[in-house]
Amino acid sequence: MGKNVHVIDRFAPSPTGPLHVGNLRTAVIAWLCAHQQDGELLLRFEDLDRANSKPEHEVRQVNELAQLGITFGSNVIRQSERFDLYREIVEGLRQQDLVYPCYCTRREILESTQAPHGPAIEGAYAGTCRNLSARDRSEREQSGRPPAWRLRTNNEEYLVDDVIAGPTPTVIDDMVLLRNDGVPAYNLAVVVDDAAQGVTQIVRGDDLLLGTGRHIHLQKLLGYPTPQYVHVPLVVGPDQERLAKRHGAVTLEDLGQRGIGTQEFLGELARSIGSVVERLKDVADLLDDFNLDRLPRSPWTIPSHWQTDHHDN
Numbered sequence: 573m574g575k576n577v578h579v580i581d582r583f584a585p586s587p588t589g590p591l592h593v594g595n596l597r598t599a600v601i602a603w604l605c606a607h608q609q610d611g612e613l614l615l616r617f618e619d620l621d622r623a624n625s626k627p628e629h630e631v632r633q634v635n636e637l638a639q640l641g642i643t644f645g646s647n648v649i650r651q652s653e654r655f656d657l658y659r660e661i662v663e664g665l666r667q668q669d670l671v672y673p674c675y676c677t678r679r680e681i682l683e684s685t686q687a688p689h690g691p692a693i694e695g696a697y698a699g700t701c702r703n704l705s706a707r708d709r710s711e712r713e714q715s716g717r718p719p720a721w722r723l724r725t726n727n728e729e730y731l732v733d734d735v736i737a738g739p740t741p742t743v744i745d746d747m748v749l750l751r752n753d754g755v756p757a758y759n760l761a762v763v764v765d766d767a768a769q770g771v772t773q774i775v776r777g778d779d780l781l782l783g784t785g786r787h788i789h790l791q792k793l794l795g796y797p798t799p800q801y802v803h804v805p806l807v808v809g810p811d812q813e814r815l816a817k818r819h820g821a822v823t824l825e826d827l828g829q830r831g832i833g834t835q836e837f838l839g840e841l842a843r844s845i846g847s848v849v850e851r852l853k854d855v856a857d858l859l860d861d862f863n864l865d866r867l868p869r870s871p872w873t874i875p876s877h878w879q880t881d882h883h884d885n
């Protein structure tokens with residue numbers, strides 16, 4: 573970031589359960605990035621999933637973060653309170669003929685996935701409903717199945733200038749903006765909210781790296797600035813798969829039950845991000861030593877004594 577830019581980072585969990593080690597590690601890195609640059613870290617609850625998002629999970633997540641010394645300003649936003657805004661934006665795009673109704677089922681989409689001609693995103697949409705004839709469209713309308721609304725694109729390519737991964741080419745697709753149950757899509761909400769919160773730097777898991785071209789495209793379309801991206805390599809189990817419950821102790825509660833307290837947890841996290849500070853009380857003790865250049869560029873495997881079926885002796 574250039575000098576004199578007020579840095580704003582954000583942490584954007586979905587309140588659908590306790591935070592796992594991967595989320596916590598990302599939050600620690602985001603907090604460090606923000607505070608090392610005299611910036612701030614904002615909190616946003618991505619609770620688009622109305623069935624599984626719960627206020628009690630929000631409270632729990634805030635407490636878990638506070639346990640590590642991560643706190644936020646009071647200007648927390650919740651995506652569930654912003655559906656009207658997202659829908660208005662889609663309506664504006666509809667008036668410019670930039671979105672179209674899509675009647676495809678999940679199955680049809682899976683079956684017609686484009687043969688990628690570049691680093692396309694998983695499940696990229698082949699554009700089946702993009703140019704339906706008036707007749708096909710009315711046939712589909714009559715089926716009674718409500719449509720999702722997709723953005724009309726030309727499968728543009730974007731180079732994501734990621735701080736960790738380096739320049740990364742991506743190809744976009746006609747992403748869903750409004751799902752067929754009326755719920756706004758993550759790709760839209762994330763872009764709208766990052767702009768609304770004035771976010772200048774985004775630290776998040778690198779499973780979202782190849783989807784970032786979609787966000788850059790939407791930012792340009794909606795006249796928003798593109799923040800700096802820092803995609804953090806994932807936390808994985810011993811099988812190198814994305815961290816999951818079956819791998820062992822993956823939440824602060826699980827770790828506590830194995831006698832691993834906050835200090836020890838933070839010590840392991842510190843090592844995992846290339847820091848060597850001993851006897852950490854909280855995340856602030858890492859501020860002086862933290863350096864993004866030392867963050868390993870490959871996934872981090874949780875320590876063996878956190879894993880399932882580990883026997884100390």
Ligand code: GLU
Pocket residue numbers: 584585586618762775776777780
């Ligand atoms: N809500 C997403 C998650 O919990 C994060 C999305 C983002 O950071 O852009 O994984």
